[in-house]
Amino acid sequence: MVKEKTFAFFLGCLMPNRYPAIEKSTNYVMEKLGYEMLDMERATCCPAPGVFRSFNKVDWMVAGARNLCIAEQLDADILTVCNGCFGTLQEINKHLKENEEHREMVNEKLKLLGDYEFQGTIDVRHVAEVLGYEIGPWGIEDHIIRKLNVKAAIHYGCHFLKPTRIREIESSEGPTIVEDFVEVLGIESVRFKEQLTCCGAGGGLKAYSGDASMTIFGEKMKNIDNVKPDIILDICPFCHLQYETGQDYLNKNKGCNYDYPVIHLSQLVAYCMGMDQEFVGLQYQLMGRDFIFGGEDVIKEEEEAV
Amino acid sequence: MSETKEEHREYKTDEDFDRAFFKDIERKTNIWQCIQCGTCTASCESGRWTALKTRSIIRKVCLGDLTVLKDPDIWLCTTCYNCYERCPRDVRPTDVIMELRNYATKLGNISPNHRAVVGYLQKFGHAVPINDEVRKRRVELGLEELPPTAFKFKQEGDDKDLKKFEEHLFDLPPVEDKEEKKEKKEEK
Amino acid sequence: MTVEEKVKKTDEIKGEADSKYEEEPRIGVFVCHCGHNIADTVDVAKVAEYAKNLPNVVKAEHYMFMCSKPGVQMVKDSIEELGVNRTVVASCSKNQHGRTFANAISEMGLNKHRHQQVNIREYNSWVHKKEKAKATYKATRLVEAGVNRARKLEDVETRRVATTKAALVIGAGIAGLRSAHDLAELGIPVYLIEKLSTIGGHMTQLNKTFPTLECPQCSISPLTNGVANHPLVELYTNAQVKSVEGSMGNFEVEVEIKPRYVKDNCTSCGECAAHCPVEVSSEWDSGMAVRKAIYKAYPQAIPATYIRDKKNCIECNTCINVCPVQAIDFSMQKETKTFKVGSIVVAVGYDEYNPTEIEPYHYGQEGYEDVITQLKLERMLAPGSLTNSQLLRPSDAKIPKSVVIIQCVGSRNDQVGNVYCTGVCCKFAVKNARIVKEMYPDSDVTICYIDIRTPGLNFEELYKSAQEVGVRFIRGRPSEIIRDPVSGNLEVIVEDTLSMTPLQLKADMVVLSAAMVPPEGIGPLGSKLHVLRSKEGFLKEFHIKMNPTLSSKGGIFLAGAIQGPKDISESVAQAGNAAALAAAPLVKGYIEREMLVPSVDFDLCVRCGLCKTVCAPAAIEINDDGTPMVNEIACKSCGMCMPACPTGAIQLINFSDEQLLDEIIAISGGGVICEDEL
């Protein structure tokens, strides 16, 4: 049995190394909700499903299993905040639990990396799914001290829900888990055309062909711009990066003039639970640096009055 | 398959194909069930804007057309899984493309950028390594300057994890001159 | 012999079990040379010699042609002269001359089943020509096996059961109507049961029918009237089967009839509906029109009597007051009737697949009102529809400038679990595309397809005619229908696979060619009837080629789309066949069967019921005390129940474990004499 109300916090690459504010926020939220967050010492890249699985599926599984072993040693389920990390670790974990042949093969190779053996004792979770289903909109209400009044374009990304038969979270054609959750934070989700398409960064495409990646992203931004949200809300630091650098790129190269703040679910929830805006870290980001989360004090008072 | 021959003729013969080559893919996925309906291409977010035509890639694998391994299009997939979700015959095109990339990598058909990413993983344990600016930000946010990942241990002199990564994982074939030049041309 | 004589003769044969043969078996063995055919390879003399030494064998001979008159006489004589009471002839296959010898011994007063045919020609001499010694040895094994088997053969009686001269037809679509009518014309009283308030099924919902684009009401009304007025047909609408007992020839069926709340003296004047304040969406119109709480599904509906929909009625009693003939009676109660019938025809048709499951098409979702199914399109175009037979977008009642039709929705799709091709949707799609294009030449009509499947006379012509009027065909299965939340426009995303181009087709309206799937409630109905279903959920035919009309259970026949998707012509053809097959035993008046059926040793039976679970024809019923009872008429003598039984309590006569064991011992090489003696 894994420890209850405890997570092995899997950082991945982009969050600690580019968007530490998301890390800060996630810790803040989970700890306020009464979870203990354990460090996964010596963890590495998940490794990213698009690139590393493309090169060598076996090695991808081995490196992923190594991370899983670290959490198994901590006796805690893994919490990820990134669709890529979630995709990799959830998939490998599930696959190795089911496939004995591959489990043996991977364990054989794991020995070369150190004292690791995949046991299959833990689960892998994503913060959006923990918040959306485990805490739930009903459970977060007691914890929030600010309600916003913000229109958000929600981007789910691909690997949080797909492949649905492996993730088993929700239909990928019309998910509502994040909308339902953030509604209580005062977020109005605005639907836009082709909302569920990819941001264009995955599968190693961003590294392989920036142009192609930006063409896909440009279309996406056009559709978002059509509905003029206040913020773009994501659940993955890689999508986050794409929305950040992508807007910048389009502004510089395609004559666009976008400045939509890009906010990860953890950042948003942390803010609503009382973390100062300074720690949300918009000042470090490329877009929406001047964005102020609407009238927090007023809402705070209202909340208190109630 | 000789390349010079190909340039001169439109038709192909059995010698141009090697159906046995993709036996492994046949085993792992359902390519032979493909009815060429095009749902995958139509679903493909990349294919709408790029040269990637998922259906025709599947077709080439069915035929045993090895040129697909040199086809840069296979690297345009974003692994969005739309095709995988919607294929009416459960062919799992995303998995097929991943397998193809594995083959292509073995043959050395891998872009310099991707090579670099592998290098980062082996050197830093991360596909995206940390930089000085972010170190500073981390401190400002009240986080530890370095996250407790393998890289931190390397910095502290404990290099065994990443050494082993380099030794045992993602061993890429050496760069061939010709290939590299070609790749570079394409980049431009 | 004339046909009548032959029938009479078979009628006479009754071979009742006879107790005088309960004594010691006396076996006669006859080995045939078949000219050179056997004798050249097998040493027949040696085989006969060998047989002589087997226990209970009183005579063993070999002869040039056993099937010749003198050969058959030899067999007969042995019975008379030596008191042989079981015969073994080692010659050709059972199919070839097995019956010759069985008939011969039956002429001598022995039960046919006391003859054991051993095949040493097709199974031996003809296939082992070069290995004479081995073939001879094999022949001894086969003969010994035959003798062992003969030793314990039991008499099998032939039993005749009188049949009930009446038939039940379930479902009054085109198939059910056809069957009912044909049965009635053969002089058989028919009970016709329809779940809905009106008969005619899906055909009456259609606008025009391919390939001739005829008006379906015109084609079907002679039949609906013919059935409704036939003196031998009793029609029950609003009725469902509640339970079915019995088997082939004699079923007892309980039917529950829901009240209409309107008596038969209704003149169909429509006053009640005109005054009824409640309006709901009409099921018959596939939701494309409204009806009142008291209503008639459509003007030509049969029976013409109105019906009150109790669920939606607010009981204002207006209708009761306005009815000029006091036909309305809210106190009517549901009735249960029991019918005794000899055969049952199941013709409950199909349902249109509900495409909500295919999420990328957003069928039924808010904002996607202009995505409809073919059946809805048929209703919209049909005479007297809400839109006055015009094609109007549900969202804004405008004529669409572009209509995109999507094929294979819910068919040929592993994800929804329907791998089959419905086979009808390509035909109705080209039909409707042509009709729409002809009505609105300025609108674009596009069919997105994977393959166009229009086989058979007249159907490719239909396809071609659609091309001629300018219907656009795009080979590709759309991945999704997207809607711009700002403009509300629909776009269909599809790859034109022939030119490798992804397309974004603007669509004012999208029509989904949804599959034909098993009708709602088929699961419970199937279990009540004890018939098995295919993995797709349709009722499964007994043999796909040789008997596609019989169900898994004798006496129950399938007609129309319930056996698998079909168009009208195919449904009608099968319905006629079902009627003929269902009528045969009823016209003849009896069913005759050899009692080659299992019996149960109740001392061994542990009442587990496993035998029942494997018996496909549902011939095993479980008694109140838990013991199984084999219905001898329903049993098909397959023996599948035997290995299912954990204790060996259930045994098929003449194929029991014990009888087979004797044969197996000999044939596996175990036996009296060793090989080296040859």
Add this chain to the structure above:
Amino acid sequence: MSCENIEPEVLEKMENIVVFMCNECGQGSANTAGVARMAYNPAIRIVRVQCTGQIGPIQIMDALSNGADAVACVGCCLGACHFFNGNVLSMHRIKLLKKVFKELGYSDQFVNQYTSRAAEGETAVGDFEDIVIRLATAIREEGTIKDGC
């Protein structure tokens, strides 16, 4: 692999192969093969049963314990059983039996299930050849089942 390549000493060890054939396609195909004079191994012994669904472990073990070297069931093509689905039942039973054989440490090639088509003698002969080939493999690896028992 064909029957011709089997070593004589292996072939010699195959004395009795019991084949349960159903009354419909099984019997039919063997008859057709006979009419067409298609030769096959004389160790093949056909037992006529109503349906392969009638054959259970009892019959199969009876045969093996009385000297059969291998046992097979031959029924109609899947989906075309003349008794509805007896061949499928038989297939499942034989699959299970194969598992049991393996667990007990025997080759699972001693029992097999086949289908054939009444009009095509080749189908029956093909089945017979396959039985022989599989048995040959088993004999080479583990000897006959008689030795093992």
